[in-house]
Amino acid sequence: MPGLGAAAIGTEEEVLVLDVLRRKEPFRYYGMDFKPTPPMVAQLEKEFREYIGTDYALGVSSGTGALEVALAAMGIGTGDEVILTAWSWIACFTAIVRAGARPVLAEIDESLNLDPAEIGRLATPHTRAVLIVHYQGVAADMERIVFEAHKRGIFVLEDCAQSLGTRYRGRQIGTWGDIATFSFQFNKVATCGEGGMVTMRDQRLYERSVRLSDLGNYRPYHAAIVPAREVAFVGGQYRLSELAGAMALAQLRKxxxxxxxxxxxxxxxxxxxxxxxxxxxxxxxxxxxxxxxxxxxxxxxxxxxxxxxxxxxxxxxxxxxxxxTYPQYNRDYVKTGLAHHPALSPFRDLKPWPAPGYRAEDFPxxxxxxxxxxxxxxxxxxxxxxxxxxxxxxxxxxxxxxx
Ligand SMILES: Cc1ncc(COP(=O)(O)O)c(C=O)c1O
Known part of the structure; x- marks a missing residue:
């Protein structure tokens, strides 16, 4: 059975995608000049931030890319720990490892989302963030989660990949934490094949996300939204194309x-x-x-x-x-504990492996x-x-x- 958004594909998507093709502008940026950027991803970002009710939205190439950008925007890296549920999508774990940080697995409760009490049990002086998965259309208990995290100075990253449009206490998910990520992959509520979004209220997190998603650049389009304050640093390439943006825009409206x-x-x-x-x-x-x-x-x-x-x-x-989804501790890369280079594995000092906290018996x-x-x-x-x-x-x- 196709995902929600995939089943709803129709003429609205055709019209917007064709518009991109006819203008021959499938790419969002054209160099560093002041030529106006094509409209689709820009319009998607505008409608997206209005829809969920936040200040900044940045289109990226996937939900996984969105997680990698969000973690790096918060400055998370070597020596840091990030709490996430053992019951979560592959990318939630791998994005933390690729940032150089250590994923710390937590129990779910009857909501199949994070048990808020786990933050107190698992937080250490190294904990920088808690990654919340709003699993399959049900919001996690954000009031308690934000309270538990913020009183310890821990960032809240909401992974809304599966649950765009879900509300909690009258507000859209993605507006409760410090930064949020979304996916437009094929099985999602809104799809463009592959795509994602990062949203936030904080200007610094926005600027850092833009730079991280676009090779360190901060182009005039973004500077017009909010002027740059950071010095340049190395970024990756997680841009969303105009074709994908057009389709995601039609889907968002549904x-x-x-x-x-x-x-x-x-x-x-x-x-x-x-x-x-x-x-x-x-x-x-x-x-x-x-x-x-x-x-x-x-x-x-x-x-x-x-x-x-x-x-x-x-x-x-x-x-x-x-x-x-299946438990992270049953996945191959958790069983091996490896990153692409042994020195980059956040588990290299935990022996024997799998250490406590990464085995099925630790998650009754x-x-x-x-x-x-x-x-x-x-x-x-x-x-x-x-x-x-x-x-x-x-x-x-x-x-x-x-x-
Ligand atoms: C909870 C969660 N996070 C992240 C992702 C990654 O999204 P994408 O497939 O767009 O990279 C998914 C998607 O499958 C997901 O379900």
């Missing part, structure tokens, strides 16, 4: 419609499955902001998960045990929760009849499997 659609579907299903014995649904810290594109059932008995899923599958109800809650859930995606193409069918199927399968 996010609220997708949000309303998914919430309406979810509202038909949740009341019908509430109270089923032995089955809880994912804890949502703020249900009014939930995107609703995926329903998570948490079964009390892990042995019932496989038969439950098989029976849903047999009824043609799309469901999965995981959505590309993450192990337990992720073995007990069933994920049911809801899509842009799903109708109310589909939602009713899914709810009825869950009730029927529950009767068969859980008695």
């Amino acid at each position: 996010v609220d419609r997708m949000w309303a659609h998914c919430r309406a579907l979810q509202a038909r299903i949740l009341p019908k499955i509430k109270g089923l014995k032995g089955v809880a649904t994912r804890h949502v810290p703020d249900p009014t902001g939930d995107f609703g594109f995926e329903i998570y059932l948490l079964l009390d008995n892990p042995a019932q998960v496989a038969p439950f899923r098989e029976k849903l599958d047999a009824r043609n109800v799309n469901c999965g045990a995981r959505t590309g 809650r993450t192990e337990d929760l992720t073995k007990r859930f069933i994920a049911l995606p809801l899509g842009w193409l799903y109708t109310s009849e589909d939602a009713d069918y899914i709810a009825d199927a869950i009730v029927a399968v529950h009767k068969e499997v859980c008695g």
